[in-house]
Amino acid sequence: MDNVTRPRILVVGAGFAGVGCVRRLERKLASAEAEITLVTPFAYQLYLPLLPQVASGVLTPQSIAVSLRRSRKYRTRIIPGGAIGVDLDSKVCVIRTINGEVVNERYDYIVLAPGSVTRTFDIPGLTDHAYGMKTLAEAAYIRDHVITQLDLADASHDDAERASRLQFVVVGGGYAGTETAACLQLLTHNAVKRYPRIDPKLIKWHLIDIAPKLMPELGDKLGSSAQEVLRKRGIDISLGVSIAKAGPEEVTFTDGRVVPTRTLIWTAGVVASPLIATLGAETVRGRLVVTANMDLPGHDGVFALGDAAAVPDEAKASKGQDGAVCPPTAQHAMRQGKVVADNVVATLRGQAMRPYVHKDLGLVVDLGGTDAVSKPLGIPLRGLPAQAVARGYHWSALRTGVAKARVLTNWTLNAVAGDDFVRTGFQSRRAAKLKDFEYTDSYLTPEQVRAHVEGTGPEAE
Numbered sequence: 353m354d355n356v357t358r359p360r361i362l363v364v365g366a367g368f369a370g371v372g373c374v375r376r377l378e379r380k381l382a383s384a385e386a387e388i389t390l391v392t393p394f395a396y397q398l399y400l401p402l403l404p405q406v407a408s409g410v411l412t413p414q415s416i417a418v419s420l421r422r423s424r425k426y427r428t429r430i431i432p433g434g435a436i437g438v439d440l441d442s443k444v445c446v447i448r449t450i451n452g453e454v455v456n457e458r459y460d461y462i463v464l465a466p467g468s469v470t471r472t473f474d475i476p477g478l479t480d481h482a483y484g485m486k487t488l489a490e491a492a493y494i495r496d497h498v499i500t501q502l503d504l505a506d507a508s509h510d511d512a513e514r515a516s517r518l519q520f521v522v523v524g525g526g527y528a529g530t531e532t533a534a535c536l537q538l539l540t541h542n543a544v545k546r547y548p549r550i551d552p553k554l555i556k557w558h559l560i561d562i563a564p565k566l567m568p569e570l571g572d573k574l575g576s577s578a579q580e581v582l583r584k585r586g587i588d589i590s591l592g593v594s595i596a597k598a599g600p601e602e603v604t605f606t607d608g609r610v611v612p613t614r615t616l617i618w619t620a621g622v623v624a625s626p627l628i629a630t631l632g633a634e635t636v637r638g639r640l641v642v643t644a645n646m647d648l649p650g651h652d653g654v655f656a657l658g659d660a661a662a663v664p665d666e667a668k669a670s671k672g673q674d675g676a677v678c679p680p681t682a683q684h685a686m687r688q689g690k691v692v693a694d695n696v697v698a699t700l701r702g703q704a705m706r707p708y709v710h711k712d713l714g715l716v717v718d719l720g721g722t723d724a725v726s727k728p729l730g731i732p733l734r735g736l737p738a739q740a741v742a743r744g745y746h747w748s749a750l751r752t753g754v755a756k757a758r759v760l761t762n763w764t765l766n767a768v769a770g771d772d773f774v775r776t777g778f779q780s781r782r783a784a785k786l787k788d789f790e791y792t793d794s795y796l797t798p799e800q801v802r803a804h805v806e807g808t809g810p811e812a813e
Contacts (some may be wrong), residue, residue: 360462361388361461361463362445362463364463364627365391365466366390366396367685368685369657369659369686369688370392370463373463376694377693388429392431394432395419398487399418399749403490404534405486407532408535410535415758418755432605433448433450433455435447436627437804438801439805445458446801456805468625470790475598475667476600477598480785482523483617487790489789496775499543499575500541501520502518512612518556519611520536521615523618529619530566535652539771542773555586565589568581575745581723624661629798630797636662639662644708660691663688665678713728716738716745717738718739718742724736726739
């Protein structure tokens with residue numbers, strides 16, 4: 353077959369789900385069987401669970417950004433940009449490339465794995481004053497920002513300014529928020545020893561969540577263990593509490609407390625990518641409704657998975673938990689990518705598809721240093737054994753040998769030599785808040801997508 357007659361497979365998103373799908377397709381399909389294209393603004397796969405360790409300086413950013421162009425054997429064409437709309441009827445994906453050009457990419461099969469974005473609420477000042485922890489740039493920026501607060505507090509002669517720079521607020525008691533607070537608190541605890549003019553007692557970390565429990569998936573005992581570890585470090589944990597409003601120098605909690613701070617980190621959950629809303633298809637809590645085969649009912653050749661899809665959890669359904677969907681975790685996304693690839697290949701070859709079934713292997717929470725809590729296969733672990741399981745799981749999940757070597761080297765070097773507390777000045781004079789990283793206002797409405805595909809919309813001019 354030549355390039356014109358080969359079926360076109362378009363994969364949107366280079367997260368765990370998208371990259372897992374692409375690599376499986378490359379292995380299972382001969383080059384003459386299909387043309388594979390991947391849409392992503394960055395030519396790397398980000399290992400998201402280790403972002404807090406980048407923010408705290410334990411790992412370098414390059415360690416968890418696994419290049420998609422490193423191997424010469426991969427044949428997938430990469431379009432550097434983001435999908436901003438999909439017309440299911442015309443089988444066209446509208447893409448805004450990194451230089452701002454808007455193009456139409458036609459496909460025969462599409463795999464939607466655009467992931468998720470930070471979930472925000474209509475809280476006054478939130479998007480203007482809070483920092484996120486969803487991208488590599490945000491993690492690198494937050495590290496610089498936290499060290500900058502120590503530098504400025506050390507140089508300040510104003511007690512009120514010093515107090516606001518030395519208090520830090522993290523919203524979100526899930527895995528991301530808990531690990532972020534734990535890792536960054538350890539960073540400031542170690543760094544303040546190099547600032548003789550700062551009283552370590554002035555440094556205060558607050559971890560708050562509207563839920564009644566911290567990481568409820570861990571269960572009462574492990575959840576309590578995690579809280580005990582954090583509280584012993586001096587982290588103030590407030591449950592049943594959220595943010596009422598945020599300002600440049602203070603944050604007001606819903607219980608009425610006003611905390612002077614220049615650092616508000618928002619990790620209160622995620623929602624499916626706004627791309628899903630452009631399809632005009634059925635959703636549940638923002639996630640696209642798909643079958644257990646991860647295909648979209650009523651639309652041939654359309655598949656969706658990962659954080660953006662409500663994939664039925666067949667493992668729980670077999671136990672009588674009807675209606676359960678797979679949680680938006682890396683564990684499920686990696687495995688769904690392989691099954692979707694198999695189902696795309698099966699569709700191409702006229703074979704039967706298979707449903708996605710995976711029993712959850714457990715949970716790992718790295719609290720920095722030698723602290724961790726883990727629940728592999730339902731077995732509760734704490735301390736060093738839990739740390740070994742957590743880091744072992746993350747290390748084994750990294751896709752390439754180079755990434756594994758870098759992460760292992762970083763862990764070893766940090767354990768032996770500690771941190772250098774280097775402030776790079778990354779974007780120090782530019783805004784870098786929630787609204788500045790995820791570009792959630794870039795997506796089209798279903799009507800705009802249709803108009804653009806037909807050549808009548810403003811983006812087509």
